[in-house]
Amino acid sequence: MSTVPVVEARQVVKRYGATTALDHADLTVLPGQTHALVGRNGAGKSTLVAVLTGLTAPDSGSLLMNGEPVPRLSERDGWRSRVACVYQRSTIIPDLSVAENLFLNRQETLRGFVRWSAVRRAATQLLERWSVDVDVRRPAGELGVEQRQFIEIARSLSFGARFVILDEPTAQLDGGAITRLFGHIAELQRQGVTFLFISHHLQEVYDICDTVTVYRDARHVLTAPVADLPKPDLVAAMTGENAVVAEERASSARRGPAVLRVRELSLAPHYAGVSFEVAPGEIVGLAGAGGSGKTEVAETLAGLRAADSGTVDVGDHRPRPGDVPAALAAGLGFVPEDRHHQGLVPGMSVADNTTLSVMDRLGPGIFVRSGLRDRLAGTMIDRLEVKTPGPGLAVSALSGGNQQKVVMARALAGDPRVLVLITPTAGVDVRSKEFLLGKVAEAAAGGTAVLIASDELDDLRLCDRVLVLVHGRLTTGLAAGWRDHEVVAAMEGVDLDA
Known part of the structure; x- marks a missing residue:
């Protein structure tokens, strides 16, 4: 097998206005590897993917693929023959068949008419070659998340690319589907396909990857063989600290019955069997990486989603599931994840x-x-x-x-009895962040029960305790005084003692 790197990025810089998204970042991926790229939110991973797939050009630095300069951004076929990305959000068109999705805008024609039999035959041969067991006549909308990912991988390989970027591929999969996906990746790797694997779940890095690269604050921090990098060292590289302790605040939690009670709440495929309580004046963090289910749990409490089973009680009230006015009437205040699309009416x-x-x-x-x-x-x-x-x-x-x-x-x-916040300081400056968190603490001091669903450590430091969701299940509870690397490891699904 060739030793020429599939990808070699050197000193890549990308700025958006005053924001430096990549700061002289490096990446080298060798052929046949499954190479992990990890880092906290804002580390630069998404920007690097945009550079590697030709969606944006770096301001400076160099990028080689298979030892050669990459095409111009306008040469899309040249990029497709070199690299493909399977994103967390599927690009499969549900109203089309599997065959149509595989060869969209590339169908074989005769005298201006599509030869559907030839398209289906080519699709069947493509899936057989890459060991994907799906009926090509089937509507893509009937496929599960796992099957759609397999179709997207096969489609990318059909352009000739042998380097595939997998962006959070397990975020919406259950345990069995993850195992099958990993088996499929291993088989494709044996056939000469190289993967860049991006995941918030660090245990997956140890399960499937050969090499790991860590980005932090838009910079390359380290690249090492996975087998030679202990889990605590990987987490420390991501956080930049291995002994930062969350400052403890004087808790305002009061004795007496909990004002928010969640019992065995489940909503497939997002979360299952979630139970917890929040007392008056208590601030509880609900932490988790992307796809953990934390956002969906918070949205269920606010009435934006209706759970399949379980109960939510706010004081003496049990709001009707999926009913926002009922949640408000029960005394629940809510800050959604996206202020632009969910939090504000711009014209008002x-x-x-x-x-x-x-x-x-x-x-x-x-x-x-x-x-x-x-x-x-x-x-x-x-x-x-x-x-x-x-x-x-x-x-x-x-x-x-x-x-x-x-x-x-x-x-x-x-004047809510319960305040549910999803990443309440996202996209604001430092002074605004401090101010908003101060108002949250002020509300708790007045007796409001607060739940903060976030993966931002600054948000979570305010909490009296932090509950961690991994793949939709509560796995860990951390009291105030936790260290950064402990909560990051819990969110990433890593047991530091293993």
Whole structure:
């Protein structure tokens, strides 16, 4: 087998405005390997994938594939023959058959008409060659996640690429499907296919990969054989610290019955058998990597999803599953994951966005008393220190940090008994982050039970305790005072003592 690297990236720099997404980063992947690329959120992994697949050009540095310079960005066929990426979100078109997906826009024709028999025959031969057992006539929408991934891998190989990037391939798979995927990867590896494996679950790196590269803060930190790198050293490389201790806060948790009680909550395929309680004044973290189920659990509590089974009680109320107004009426405040698509109505004013959760308090029936609305909005604007010339300004005109303050203000406007937050400081500057977390602590000090679903360590340091989800199941509970490497290892599914 050739020893020329399949990919050799040297001193790659990529900037987006003032943000340096890649800072003189390196990567070398040898043929026939399954090479892991790991790092915390914001480490630069996604930007590197965009560079490796020809979706963006680096500002400086060099990139070789099989010892040769890569094509220009416009030469898409040249890129497809060298590299393919199977993303966490499938690119398979569900309304088309397997055969049509495999040869989309490449169907054999005769006098302008598609020769469907030839297309199906070529699809069958392709799947047989790469050991994929799927009926090519079957609608792709009927396939499971695992089968769709196999189809995407086969399609990428049909262009001639023998280097495949797998971006979080196990995020939506159960244990059996993961085992089958790993077996398939190993078989393809024996046939000369090289993989770059990106995963938040570090145990998978030890299960399937030969070599691992770690990125941190947009930079290359280390590359080493997996067999020679102990798990604690890998986690330490990712975090940059192996002895950072989460600062303990004076807990505001009060004695007495829990105000949020979750019992055996399950929603396939996202999470199963989740149970926990949160006391008044307590801040509990729900941590997990991508695909862990933490976001879906939080959205279920807020009524955005209906669980298949289990119960959620807020005080003496049991809101109807999948019913947001019922969750609000029970006393639950909510900050969603994506403020742009879930948290704000861009065309509405700051006042309207701030008071959307308490419309029933602003007037009789469907009518809103504008004066009452503006007074309440003004109170919340002052409380959250939203920088706006007035409550009538369109919320879209605010900065990102101030928009997030508006989302938080709405969650707090109803004086909730329970506050559920999903990555509440995402996309805001340091000062806004500190301010928002201070308001969360202030709410807890007033007796509100708080659940923070996040994989950001700064968010989790605020918590009295942290519960960790891995592949949809609660695996670990950590008391305040945990070290960074402990919570990161738990989220990544790694047993540091193994």
